[in-house]
Amino acid sequence: MGSLEIDSLDKSYGAAKVLKDINIEIEEGGFLVLVGPSGCGKSTLLNSIAGLEDITGGEIRIAGKKVNDLAPADRDIAMVFQSYALYPNMTVRGNIAFGMEIRKIPKAERDEAVHRVATLLQIEDLLDRKPSQLSGGQRQRVAMGRALVREPQVFLFDEPLSNLDAKLRVDMRTEIKKLHQRLGATIVYVTHDQIEAMTLATKIAVLKGGVLQQAGTPAEIYNNPVNTFVAEFMGSPSMNLIPAQAGQGPNGPTLSIARKAGDPLVLPAPEAVAAYAGRGVLLGLRPEAITDEEAADRNARVVETASCRIDVLEPSGADTYCTTDLGGKDVIGRLRADAPIRQGEDATLAFNLDKAVIFDPDSGERIA
Known part of the structure; x- marks a missing residue:
């Protein structure tokens, strides 16, 4: 796993600046949650880290290596999407192994990796099912398995629980926290849900209008907000x-x-x-x-x-x-x-x- 450094990052679409001088660091094995209201730039920032969006200025470094000009496939990251993005015609086993198959990893090695990840996520009995035969929570586990099997430097999660019902969200939140503790993985996680941010993060970054308002531990953000926006946004009921x-x-x-x-x-x-x-x-x-x-x-x-x-x-x-x-x-x-x-x-x-x-x-x- 690797550290992540975002240094003076800017992102513009024409004359419109959507991210303005973003500076965030997360240590190896840290869990960074990007939080803020809709349209604040958190998904754009995640996509910039992934290489799905070109940045206008600044640097992104993963494990100390500048990745600005690298294609997404060369950044050693894995992404879990809100929509799961599973192949409907493939089994769970096929979905998890697909990336390794494309990279021509030998079958025995693929099978071992799939078994390891399926055991970790407790989906061994689902490996021969198609996505249409799975619940929302099971599909999300498969999407996570497809990312985990790659063993990247950084995992990126884009609102992975937003399509689940309230109880399942709580259950999956617990599973993600356990998973992070077991793997010691470096994770960047986007959510609009400040309860998710408080419970999962080792560091929270609060954004508003493309500007980083505050970054710190959950306790720092909750107890020592730097402005009224952070004070009101974090906490339920709010400050x-x-x-x-x-x-x-x-x-x-x-x-x-x-x-x-x-x-x-x-x-x-x-x-x-x-x-x-x-x-x-x-x-x-x-x-x-x-x-x-x-x-x-x-x-x-x-x-x-x-x-x-x-x-x-x-x-x-x-x-x-x-x-x-x-x-x-x-x-x-x-x-x-x-x-x-x-x-x-x-x-x-x-x-x-x-x-x-x-x-x-x-x-x-x-x-x-």
Whole structure:
């Protein structure tokens, strides 16, 4: 397996720039997930790595070797497509072995490779079936088998689970994670599903409008988003972005947040907020950082409590989500399932400010 380096990559169609100065590195054996909304350029980037799209500028290196000018067949990559792309007239065995047959690999070697991959993917009993006789999940395993049998430097996955139903997606996600752990393969994986990104990746790259917004581990992307786009895109429910007024109190900077009823909620703020005194900012808090008093993190350094009117309660089994109005916006908190809180009444909520991030409302960039 090989590392992957993308250095100052640009891609244009005529005057339209679809990828702009992309810089990403993934180590040998890493799992890079490209994520972002439709049209953000993630599939174009994957196709550029594969050699299916010519790049306008920059470099792509696989295992330290520049591959810009190499044909797809010479880049030592294997791709798994959203549509499976299986040959309908061939058996599973034939589909998996086809690439090796084209490369004139001896039959005994082909048979051994097919058996090894089929065992790994648990599809030994499907080898003599045609694709039309398989379920969606089984077809996806065959498509993965055809890629695995090549033992390339880098595997490329283009939204491989998007055609599967919800339960099968979860099952296949687990299988791909196990497969990565067993093989130690270098993988680049495109998805629009941020849950897939969080669960599979060792590194996530978030794109918007052809621009790389942030690249980092799932924990870095989730806990320390660099701007409001990343904060809202990653996480379900997404991060609360609460309008607040920056001020200065006797003990340092403060955030004042309007409440529908009663006085504003005043919270301590990081020192960086002092430069914004008298101006509006956005306070970012994940739902789990707003909870009932009993569920508050006892190890947190700064937890503030306040009475809030609970507008909506949504039980979800293990947790209950609540909605309250702060700063003129619906703000979601995550409570214990048995928290003694009622819809339409005031309740004491705990705010874990260790988890707070602050953004500039105009640029969307992070302040603190």
